Amino acid sequence: MNMQEYIEEAEGALLHTYNRYQVVLDRGDGVYLYDTDGIKYLDFASGIGVFALGYKNREYNNALKAQIDKLLHTSNYYYNVPAVNAAKKLKAVSGMDRVFFTNSGAEAVEGALKAARKYAYLKDGSSDHEIIAMNHSFHGRTFGALSVTGNAKYREPFEPMIGNIRFADLNDIDSVKEQLTDKTCAIILEPVQGEGGIIPAAEDFLREVKSLCEKRDILLILDEIQCGMGRTGYMYAWQRYGVKPDIMVTAKALGCGVPVGAFLMTEKVAARSLTAGDHGTTYGGNPFVCTAVEKVLDLYEENHVTEHVREVTPYLENCLDTLKEKYDCILERRGTGLMQGLVFDRPVRDIIGRALEEGLILINAGENVIRFLPPLIVSKANIDEMADILESCIEPDGEIS
Ligand SMILES: *Cc1c(COP(=O)(O)O)cnc(C)c1O
Numbered sequence: 001m002n003m004q005e006y007i008e009e010a011e012g013a014l015l016h017t018y019n020r021y022q023v024v025l026d027r028g029d030g031v032y033l034y035d036t037d038g039i040k041y042l043d044f045a046s047g048i049g050v051f052a053l054g055y056k057n058r059e060y061n062n063a064l065k066a067q068i069d070k071l072l073h074t075s076n077y078y079y080n081v082p083a084v085n086a087a088k089k090l091k092a093v094s095g096m097d098r099v100f101f102t103n104s105g106a107e108a109v110e111g112a113l114k115a116a117r118k119y120a121y122l123k124d125g126s127s128d129h130e131i132i133a134m135n136h137s138f139h140g141r142t143f144g145a146l147s148v149t150g151n152a153k154y155r156e157p158f159e160p161m162i163g164n165i166r167f168a169d170l171n172d173i174d175s176v177k178e179q180l181t182d183k184t185c186a187i188i189l190e191p192v193q194g195e196g197g198i199i200p201a202a203e204d205f206l207r208e209v210k211s212l213c214e215k216r217d218i219l220l221i222l223d224e225i226q227c228g229m230g231r232t233g234y235m236y237a238w239q240r241y242g243v244k245p246d247i248m249v250t251a252k253a254l255g256c257g258v259p260v261g262a263f264l265m266t267e268k269v270a271a272r273s274l275t276a277g278d279h280g281t282t283y284g285g286n287p288f289v290c291t292a293v294e295k296v297l298d299l300y301e302e303n304h305v306t307e308h309v310r311e312v313t314p315y316l317e318n319c320l321d322t323l324k325e326k327y328d329c330i331l332e333r334r335g336t337g338l339m340q341g342l343v344f345d346r347p348v349r350d351i352i353g354r355a356l357e358e359g360l361i362l363i364n365a366g367e368n369v370i371r372f373l374p375p376l377i378v379s380k381a382n383i384d385e386m387a388d389i390l391e392s393c394i395e396p397d398g399e400i401s
Pocket of ligand 1: 106107109141194223226252
């Protein structure tokens, strides 16, 4: 079949919950993807920040192949060696104490919310605790995760949500204080908002939220699903400021392509929240996905991935700033590390579509923001290539070509 035929078959079989770009991706190599017609694309989206190590990494692929022939799945009624190793390594890089592996980011958020409610429940036995989340946040599509997602458009058709969620504004500590009550049991936020438009939390805001939490024994839940795993130049974005969460959620680049997430907590929370029988998952943390996690964490260390991110970040920022200076239609660059956004004065879907035709994969974050989430192994030459293609898709007068 040719690409158009695949697309037609897909539209006849898959539920239409995405307006997909008109391309069928077939294979990957490093920072490049190829479609079923053999056309090559420079990838600056990495599957929404998932394929941090690039495609076709030999060591990673070999580890997975070997595990396939050994054992794929056991259920959580038993121990398995890859899960032990992956959990140990994840503890080490995150500084957290206890790990629960999940199949996705949203499932990790669900676990985090349950842990926070259980923690509060064990303190006073009541079941009317509240959680504060941020406007413009994104935490996933399941009911709990959706309930704390600060985008009414995503929530409304599916209401009622889980109750007792209040929304405040990121980087506005007074708005958080306004939502605070005696019933608040947790505050959940992304250290860098992703889907909401690439908006980093300010250091002083994070510190003030943390200090509020400490004073009132409220749990701080940080969603590091998109901004974690080295993307900001630190394994987890909070490590830049030392604002340690009580519960942390991670996914996306954690498995670099296999579906795996995790929620982690400090010993303090672990000792007073979820216990045997409270939570579970059939697939979560199976030997296959945990082999990926273990290998990914090894490869990050061997290849000095966070150091590399810190090295190339100024180069990417500079390229994007140059574009911003040159074109009036670009209002702002924002972001941190290899998680950057260019804010346009118009919807960016056309520019992204045109870039795709020119062999560059980009995604948006909200209507007007182009989001840059390249594989973390991206080189300065790749960044130049990206900037050249992107520029060719913007007309000098700011119109879209
Ligand atoms: C992607 C994302 C999620 C949801 O993860 P899924 O694996 O799609 O369920 C949650 N929070 C943030 C910040 C994300 O970027």
